[in-house]
Amino acid sequence: xxxxxxxxxxxxxVANVSCGFDCIGYAIAEPSDVITITTKNKPGIEIIISGxxxxxxxxxxxxxxxxxxxxxxxxxxxQEQGCAIxxxxxxxxxxxxxxxxxxxxxAVVGINELMGNPLTLDDxxxxxxxxxxxxxxxxxxxxxxxxxxxxxxxxRSYDPLDILNLPVPEDLFSTAVLPDFVVxxxxxxxxLPKRVPLKSAVAQAGNLAGFTLGLQKAxxxxxxxxxxxxxxxxxxxxxxxxxHIVQKAAMDNGAIGCGISGSGPALxxxxxxxxxxxxxxxxxxxxxKKNGLNSIxxxxxxxxxxxxxxx
Amino acid sequence: xxxxxxxxxxxxxVANVSCGFDCIGYAIAEPSDVITITTKNKPGIEIIISGxxxxxxxxxxxxxxxxxxxxxxxxxxxQEQGCAIxxxxxxxxxxxxxxxxxxxxxAVVGINELMGNPLTLDDxxxxxxxxxxxxxxxxxxxxxxxxxxxxxxxxRSYDPLDILNLPVPEDLFSTAVLPDFVVxxxxxxxxLPKRVPLKSAVAQAGNLAGFTLGLQKAxxxxxxxxxxxxxxxxxxxxxxxxxHIVQKAAMDNGAIGCGISGSGPALxxxxxxxxxxxxxxxxxxxxxKKNGLNSIxxxxxxxxxxxxxxx
Numbered sequence: 001x002x003x004x005x006x007x008x009x010x011x012x013x014v015a016n017v018s019c020g021f022d023c024i025g026y027a028i029a030e031p032s033d034v035i036t037i038t039t040k041n042k043p044g045i046e047i048i049i050s051g052x053x054x055x056x057x058x059x060x061x062x063x064x065x066x067x068x069x070x071x072x073x074x075x076x077x078x079q080e081q082g083c084a085i086x087x088x089x090x091x092x093x094x095x096x097x098x099x100x101x102x103x104x105x106x107a108v109v110g111i112n113e114l115m116g117n118p119l120t121l122d123d124x125x126x127x128x129x130x131x132x133x134x135x136x137x138x139x140x141x142x143x144x145x146x147x148x149x150x151x152x153x154x155x156r157s158y159d160p161l162d163i164l165n166l167p168v169p170e171d172l173f174s175t176a177v178l179p180d181f182v183v184x185x186x187x188x189x190x191x192l193p194k195r196v197p198l199k200s201a202v203a204q205a206g207n208l209a210g211f212t213l214g215l216q217k218a219x220x221x222x223x224x225x226x227x228x229x230x231x232x233x234x235x236x237x238x239x240x241x242x243x244h245i246v247q248k249a250a251m252d253n254g255a256i257g258c259g260i261s262g263s264g265p266a267l268x269x270x271x272x273x274x275x276x277x278x279x280x281x282x283x284x285x286x287x288x289k290k291n292g293l294n295s296i297x298x299x300x301x302x303x304x305x306x307x308x309x310x311x
Numbered sequence: 312x313x314x315x316x317x318x319x320x321x322x323x324x325v326a327n328v329s330c331g332f333d334c335i336g337y338a339i340a341e342p343s344d345v346i347t348i349t350t351k352n353k354p355g356i357e358i359i360i361s362g363x364x365x366x367x368x369x370x371x372x373x374x375x376x377x378x379x380x381x382x383x384x385x386x387x388x389x390q391e392q393g394c395a396i397x398x399x400x401x402x403x404x405x406x407x408x409x410x411x412x413x414x415x416x417x418a419v420v421g422i423n424e425l426m427g428n429p430l431t432l433d434d435x436x437x438x439x440x441x442x443x444x445x446x447x448x449x450x451x452x453x454x455x456x457x458x459x460x461x462x463x464x465x466x467r468s469y470d471p472l473d474i475l476n477l478p479v480p481e482d483l484f485s486t487a488v489l490p491d492f493v494v495x496x497x498x499x500x501x502x503l504p505k506r507v508p509l510k511s512a513v514a515q516a517g518n519l520a521g522f523t524l525g526l527q528k529a530x531x532x533x534x535x536x537x538x539x540x541x542x543x544x545x546x547x548x549x550x551x552x553x554x555h556i557v558q559k560a561a562m563d564n565g566a567i568g569c570g571i572s573g574s575g576p577a578l579x580x581x582x583x584x585x586x587x588x589x590x591x592x593x594x595x596x597x598x599x600k601k602n603g604l605n606s607i608x609x610x611x612x613x614x615x616x617x618x619x620x621x622x
Contacts, residue, residue, distance in 0.1 A: 022513045023520060156521035157514065162536060164524060198504060198542060201512035202333045203468065208516040209334060210467035212523040213475060225473060231509060 005038040006113050010106035010307040012091045012298070013098035014176055014268040015142035018227040018259035019207035024166070025142035026152040028097070028174050029300035031090040034310065035066055035106035039114055040082040045070060051089030053182075061085075062134070065100040066107035069131025073111050076127065077118055083111070093135075094182035096266035098143030104131030105147035109307040121148060121306065125163065137186040143262065150304045152215065168302045169218035173277035175269040176261055177246070177284040179295040183239050188263030191235045200230040220256050220272050227257030227270070240265045242291035249287035255280045274299065316349040317424050321417035321618040323402045323609070324409035325487055325579040326453035329538040329570035330518035335477070336409070336453035337463040339485050340611035342401040344410070345621065346377055346417035350425055351393040356381060362400030364493075372396075373445070376411040377418035380442025384422050387438065388429055394422070404446075405493035407577035409454030415442030416458035420618040432459060432617065436474065448497040454573065461615045463526065479613045480529035484588035486580040487572055488557070488595040490606040494550050499574030502546045511541040531567050531583050538568030538581070551576045553602035560598035566591045585610065 011032040015025040040046075045061040061067030066085050074081055085107065091099040108124040108131070128144040145153045145163050156162040196204075210226035213219070237243040240260065250258035250269040254276050258269040267284060271277035281297030288295040322343040326336040351357075356372040372378030377396050385392055396418065402410040419435040419442070439455040456464045456474050467473040507515075521537035524530070548554040551571065561569035561580040565587050569580040578595060582588035592608030599606040 019516075020520075021516075023517045154517065154520050154524065156517045156533075156537060162521070164521065164533070166524065167527075193509060195506040196509050196512050198507050201507050201515060201542065204512060205330075205332075205516040205519040206334045206465065206467045208520045209331075209465050209523045210473070210475065212520045213465065213477065213527075216478075216524075216527045222467075222475070226467060231512065 002116055003114055005036065006110045007034060007036045007310040008106040008110040008113070008307050009034045009310055010102040010109070010147050011303055012102055012176065013143045013146040014174060015098060015262040016229070016232060016260065017268070018229040018233065018257055019204060019211050021204070021229055021231045022140070022142060023155055023208060024153065025098070025146040026174065027146040027150050027303040028176055028298060029303045030298055033091055033099070033102040033106055034088040035103060035110055036086040037070070037107065037110040037114060038084045040084060043080050043082040045082065046084045047087065048084070049087045049089060053092045054089045057089070057093055065131040065135050066103040068134045069104040069107045069127050070111045072130035073108050073119070073124070073127040077115065079115065081115075092178065094184060095178050096183060096260065096262035096264045097176050097178065098147055098262065100132050100135035101128070101143030101147045104128040104144055106307050107131060109148070109309070113309060124148060125161070137189065148306065150306055152302050154212070166212060167215050168304070169215065169220070171218070171273055173271045173274050173299060173301055175250070175255070175271060175277045175281040175284065175297055175299050176266055177281060177288070177295050177297045178266045179240070179288050179293045181265055181293070183264045188236055188239060192232060193235070196231060204230050223270065224256040227259065229259055233260055236260055236264055240267070241293060242288060243267070245291060246284050246287040249283040250280050253280050253283040274301070313427055314425055316347065317421045318345060318347045318621040319417040319421040319424070319618050320345045320621055321413040321420070321458050322614055323413055323487065324454045324457040325485060326409060326573040327540070327543060327571065328579070329540040329544065329568055330515060330522050332515070332540055332542045333451070333453060334466055334519060335464065336457040337485065338457040338461050338614035339408070339487055339609060340614045341609055344401055344413040344417055345399040346414060346421055347397040348381070348418065348421040348425060349395045351395060354391050354393040356393065357395045358398065359395070360398045360400060364403050365400050368400070368404055376442040376446050377414040379445045380415040380418045380438050381422045383441035384419050384430070384435070384438040388426065390426065392426075403489065405495060406489045407494060407571065407573035407575045408487050408489065409458055409573065411443050411446035412439070412454030412458045415439040415455055417618050418442060420459070420620070424620060435459060436472070448500065459617065461617055463613050465523070477523060478527050479615070480526065480531070482529070482584055484582045484585050484610060484612055486561070486566070486582060486588045486592040486595065487577055487609045488592060488599070488606050489577045490551070490599050490604045492576055492604070494575045499547055499550060503543060504546065507542060515541050534581065535567040538570065540570055544571055547571055547575055551578070552604060553599060554578070556602060557595050557598040560594040561591050564591050564594040585612070
């Protein structure tokens with residue numbers, strides 16, 4: 001017999017990863033969103049949201065990432081099942097660490113479980129992407145894919161979609177630092193240049209290949225040399241007060257590399273150990289503080305798990 | 312006591328490798344150039360060239376790739392040693408398989424040997440690049456690095472220069488097909504767009520990362536999916552009669568991928584075995600033939616050797 005209600009947790013993620021602009025994302029252990037889906041006897045989707053800073057999140061199913069993801073999913077299996085979706089936001093929206101992707105990932109895993117798992121995790125991706133699109137204004141997979149599959153993900157191609165797992169060195173740790181203000185993903189996307197110099201495009205490709213090779217060889221120095229973003233960081237850095245100061249604080253305290261997480265304002269850094277990632281986090285929070293901004297640091301390994309079914 | 316004369320063979324190479332435009336090159340076993348350098352008691356460099364289609368190659372040391380490479384080398388170690396350089400061209404100039412790079416690579420290895428090897432192979436690269444620049448009109452390393460180091464090379468960055476060895480699956484074989492006409496490297500470079508759409512740049516980077524991952528996993532299907540060039544092939548294909556027909560012949564006959572070698576007119580293909588690479592070569596030669604062009608195919612593994620000192 002199928003369950004009537006399910007709770008699923010999905011975690012935050014870091015997209016872009018400097019040289020991996022629009023190509024790479026990885027999951028982190030926290031923060032996370034928890035979604036409870038309860039089937040109803042009547043059609044229609046009802047959404048309840050709790051958590052800090054969630055006033056701006058739409059509760060209309062078509063406008064809500066979790067709601068839209070569930071609608072897309074149900075539509076694909078020709079189901080008109082009604083349900084209530086309760087979203088406990090642990091990831092602040094607009095932070096740049098895949099808040100909407102986590103909700104969408106948890107929602108598709110949850111509804112699929114309630115329906116008896118007719119779709120595979122791979123199949124769920126497009127429905128998660130459909131959900132995330134209502135928040136980000138475009139079809140992207142660099143947060144939703146890591147939120148769904150865990151690990152460090154390369155999106156080689158969107159058409160057709162080609163999602164690949166990258167090898168992750170055991171000692172590689174992430175720090176994500178969330179300063180206390182919001183960047184609108186759509187605005188951050190609008191800032192991007194439509195065209196880039198061929199030379200920059202070649203350099204970015206070389207760096208992404210170097211990053212991929214560095215992961216394989218667990219060559220942290222190569223990873224660091226490769227973590228340069230010529231596309232987004234030069235224009236988006238100005239959206240984040242003290243970006244260069246905080247980035248320098250990370251590097252001065254031993255980070256392998258440091259950049260903007262997603263479209264910001266969160267910053268991420270990679271480090272060679274858990275201790276190093278905590279030290280880097282403290283230095284980044286201090287640097288934000290000196291510039292009048294409160295922030296929170298999350299240290300974790302690259303999170304290699306699927307969304308967790310809680311009960 | 313130092314030798315007075317030395318013969319060195321360096322082989323051809325395939326640069327760009329589709330998604331690796333200006334980033335990747337690999338060495339092949341043949342054809343090759345042989346350079347004989349003989350020290351003289353008086354200053355000055357004298358150049359003699361033999362081989363088919365070598366009329367266009369300058370014999371003035373400053374204008375000749377081998378001559379300029381030796382000059383750059385000698386200048387770096389403050390030597391005014393005079394020498395005679397005899398160049399036996401086995402690689403037709405302007406073919407797109409690193410003809411000038413092979414001469415430059417053999418020349419720097421040869422002169423370094425004659426001087427008692429004061430420089431390492433890594434140190435020789437810049438002098439080889441200086442030599443190649445007189446033929447190609449710019450500083451590139453995607454032919455000279457594989458010619459010097461062997462194997463499949465990633466040039467992650469030019470400033471500073473960062474040259475990396477990529478893992479090569481044992482079964483990976485190359486076919487290089489040289490049609491009987493010449494493309495001028497400088498012209499082919501002038502055709503390139505100065506700027507590219509951000510979307511294309513992201514796709515190219517994703518493909519190059521996919522190619523790098525495919526090499527590591529020996530995943531030939533992933534290699535094939537990744538071998539797409541959005542930068543050079545779309546504009547350069549028109550320089551090569553029947554390009555798309557010959558490319559299709561390669562793919563129809565089992566190639567993993569097929570594209571323009573360097574700036575052409577040679578085409579290259581990668582295959583899953585020696586037999587497959589020969590079959591692909593035959594199909595490509597036949598396709599050129601049907602379109603009125605003679606061509607020669609060279610099948611080989613990725614060549615993992617340094618320039619060979621003959622005597």
